Amino acid sequence: MAEKPGLQTSKLESEAFESLFSDELTNLSNLFENAGYELRMAGGAVRDLLMGIYPNDIDFASSATPSQMKEMFEQHKVRMLHKRGEEHGTITVRMNDTTNFEITTLRIDFVCDGRRAKVEYTTDWEKDAFRRDLTINSLFLGLDGTIYDYTGGVDDIQNRRVRFVGKPEDRIREDYLRILRYFRFFGRIGEPAEGHDADTLAAIIANREGMDTLSGERIWAEMKRIVGGRNGASVLRTMLLECGLGKHIGLPNVTEEILKEFSQVFETSVDHSDDEETSCAESMTLLSTLFRTDSDLSQFHRRNKVSNNEKALAQFIMRYREAAADEKNKDDKRFFFRLVTDQWHLYGSTDMEINKIRAIELLKYINSYNLIVDMQEWTVPKLPINGVNLMEAGVERGVKFKYMLQHMYILWRDSDYSLTLDELLTHIDDDIVIPDEKIPVLRGPNSKRRRLS
Structure with missing residues (x-):
């Protein structure tokens, strides 16, 4: 079992971080500080800031329970958009009638069935960090710029490593979607030349049958981001040929030869993208390379519940690709x-x-x-x-x-x-x-x- 590295703190100094401090965020911070509750940025926003990326979304975590937050916001007449915090642990507020903030209470997942978890609230930031999926997603950032790293995530970001928090098999069994989340983030952050950690891939292979319990909608949401991501071709090859995930995600017939065509279309679409990290082609355009027959597409559609418009795009490409490629x-x-x-x-x-x-x-x-x-x-x-x-x-x-x-x-x-x-x-x-x-x-x-x- 991986050892807990212990809390590591450091300071973040970046223009992107400083630019986040609107009047609305300052007012939110003051409310929590005056009430005696801690408020920190959490997860993906911290990861992006450490990578020099301006975050699209900012999630917050707090030691305050949902009922405590509701009492505080009601007292200060702050509008709440999401009041079912007792059930979900999250309160969404609108500050100054202009800006929404989503704050989630620190929690522990104490009952997991591979798809969902029952939670209990905590004031222990380390426990919350260790219930998250990947080290790079388990960081907290205080509004004074202090980075709180309980799992070694900062070092992993700096070295472009993607690791599960603790034992990979434990994190995977809590939610089998984490298999796909691992590949999505490896595609975005990892270095294919360095390869995947052997123990991580072994844990994925040992638990891949659990993916059969996942809904098609959840799989498709991740797959769309995997195939169009920075290392889409390399990641897809590992998923399908090395880990044998194809039959669990509606792609049982993909071969090395078929993946070569995917790689060709993927690489040219990245070359023509305004963002060097992503493909400019639609995910379904890229995936069309993997469908040799109508049956292949129908099988993928049944498993992943893609939209009719996405399915029609694949059908269009499959119908005309040979004639279109003719000289x-x-x-x-x-x-x-x-x-x-x-x-x-x-x-x-x-x-x-x-x-x-x-x-x-x-x-x-x-x-x-x-x-x-x-x-x-x-x-x-x-x-x-x-x-x-x-x-x-x-x-x-x-x-x-x-x-x-x-x-x-x-x-x-x-x-x-x-x-x-x-x-x-x-x-x-x-x-x-x-x-x-x-x-x-x-x-x-x-x-x-x-x-x-």
């Missing part, structure tokens, strides 16, 4: 413009902005970043003919009516959207082919089925 199409923006308008006029996906976004993600997938600006700036043209025009021209409603309208669309599309209404109507007597089967619509959140006949 004659790869740098032809007209090919991709036509994919966008095809989705509406042939397949019924009515949200043209979503169709454009899917085409842009396909461009990222095949490494045709040179066409993205053209796609972004392109105004989707409007088909000059509609059902009313066909009826006025004598076309009777029915199955032929629908496919006649699609025929007109194809003529217009293939003219680079130049044919006028009158020119299209000259084709009213063309023979048209009615297909035997229909390609499924790739539906987004705002798509509606349009009845053509």
Whole structure:
């Protein structure tokens, strides 16, 4: 068992830290100090500040219980947005009607079943630190700049190590999602060249079956951040090939060869990202490399409960990736413009902005970043003919009516959207082919089925 390193304190001096001190934060600090309660920044914000990153969110921890905080805030007429502190240990307040702060009481997880924990409150900062998952997430920062490190997290941040607090198997069994959290933070902070700690990977492998108890929503929330993170390709390889996590997260069929394609798409998306730490491609775009068949995608969807829009993006990429990567199409923006308008006029996906976004993600997938600006700036043209025009021209409603309208669309599309209404109507007597089967619509959140006949 890992030895407790004992409390280590140091001082943080940084412009990012100083810039956090608004009037609202100062007022919050004064309330706790005057009431005799300690208030410290906790977890991810402290980690980010030590890495020179301005934190997006700041969580606070306090020795005050929820009932004590409620009494204090009520006395000073501070608005509370979340009053169920007795149940969850967290109170959210709004200071000066402008800024929200979330404060959680120090606690101990005393009953854990691998998914959730029952807690009891404490005033012992060290006990709270040792119930957290990773050393880098177990730090506290006093508002005077004092760093409180009970687990060796500062040293791990400086050396870009990712370690569980205490024994890895103990932390994992408390919540099996911590397996994915470990990989997420390794992807963000760790150094692949240094490798993973062998005991940590052994504990993950020994407890991977416990991941079957996790909800798909929790898995997907972590996976989205893993695949698009700084070391996404390396981390995914360790997860799937070395640790055998694939069947527990809906990816049982991934091989070394398939991961090579993921790595290619991932690396080019990082190269084109404004943030060198993350991919510019959507997580589902990257994961599409791992799906060889519709069955692969369906299995992943069932396990992880991805949104319909995310699933449709993967379907779009899988449907068109081979044709898009063909040398004659790869740098032809007209090919991709036509994919966008095809989705509406042939397949019924009515949200043209979503169709454009899917085409842009396909461009990222095949490494045709040179066409993205053209796609972004392109105004989707409007088909000059509609059902009313066909009826006025004598076309009777029915199955032929629908496919006649699609025929007109194809003529217009293939003219680079130049044919006028009158020119299209000259084709009213063309023979048209009615297909035997229909390609499924790739539906987004705002798509509606349009009845053509």
